[in-house]
Structure formats: C-alpha cells, structure tokens
Amino acid sequence: MRKIFALVVLLPCVAALILLAAELPPYACPDNPTNNEVPARYLEKGVEEAGAINIVTDIIVDYRAYDTLIETTVLFTALVAVMLVLKGVEKQNAR
C-alpha cells in the first residue's frame, strides 16, 4: 500500500520535472535568454574594470565578490558541522 502511495506521489513529480526539462532552451545556442548584455559586458570590459585577464576570476572575486565571500564560509560551516557531530558525541560519552 505504501509503495503504491509512493508511486502515486512520485510519478506526477517525475512527469513535471521531465516536462520542465523538455522546455529548457537548447545547450550552447546563441539565442538563449542567458546570452544577454551581462556576459557581453563581462567579456568586453572585464579586464579593464577588474584588472585580471582571467574573466572567471574577474566575475567571482570582483563583480560577485559578496557571493564568493559567503561561499568561503560554506566550507567553514561544513567543518563546524563535522566537528559538532563527531566531537559532540565524544563529550557526551565522557560525562
């Protein structure tokens, strides 16, 4: 019974996701909506405005530096989570 219920729930989700994926724009097509003025600006003025010839570094450390700043704390959070899970258990056993 639970398997049938799971199927009834899952199949519409799968159908919705497949329909959604079918509606995605084709890969690497120049007419895609993501190919607007933003990447053109990065490619044309990135070196001039940010000062690094690697455009990816220009974007992640200069144009989107806030994003990268918080991204570095993701690793910190992962380490804190591991330490909490492992060392927290050890402390409880010691008490």
Place this chain on the structure above:
Amino acid sequence: MPDKILREITSLLLPFIQMYGIYVVFHGHLSPGGGFAGGMVLGVSLVLYILVFGLDSCLRKIPHHLSSALESFGTLWYAAVGFVGLLRGASFLMNKGAGIDVGTPGELFSGGLIFIITIGVGVKVASTMLSLFYTLVEED
C-alpha cells in the same frame, strides 16, 4: 604505512604537487584555477602526506590548532580585505572602483585586491581540507 616504494615515490612527488598548488593559487587571476582549485590541490597533497607518512608526522609539522586557526583566518582575511574598499570611500569589496592600482593586466603582480583575496581563499581551502581530515581521522 611501511611500504618503501610508496614512501619514496610520494616524497619525490609531494614537492611538485605542492608547488603546482601554489602556482594555481598565485596565478588565479591569469590562468584557469584560483583560490579554490589551488587550495584543494595543496590540501589534498597534505592528505596524501598523512596517508603515507602517518598522522603523527603531519601533526608535528602542522598542529591541529594551527590548521584550525588558518581556516578561520582565511575568511577573516577576505572580509578584512573587503574593508579596504570602504576605507577608501567606495563600497565594500570594491577593487578598481576604489582607486586601487591594479597594475598591468597579464603580469603576475597585478589585479589589486583580487591577488590578495585569492591567496587568502587558497590558504583557507587548504587548511579546511587538512582540518576536516584531522577531525575525521582522530575520531577513530
């Protein structure tokens, strides 16, 4: 691990792996790579050192509290560098817009704050890998 071949090959290869990691970090603004990729190479080289030469010999060189301190230092370094833009009267983390000299694009010491931030991120990622491995291994 008392395997002679493994120890000899690793001690030959480790300097080159670490040099490559430092190279990727320092050339983050010139070539593909950057702080995350280069720091990961450095961190994985330290993990390889632990796997081959044992946990204690690595703990003697880089104690656990040092790698944890470096780990926190990387994020603080990034945020502190961000305040340079504020102090110069522009917005947080502003680089060239804050009037910082970015040098000639294409040279090693160019890019202004990008270069400094990338080094901080590299140190942070490498020490995070090492701290994670220490924490997981010490729990055995």
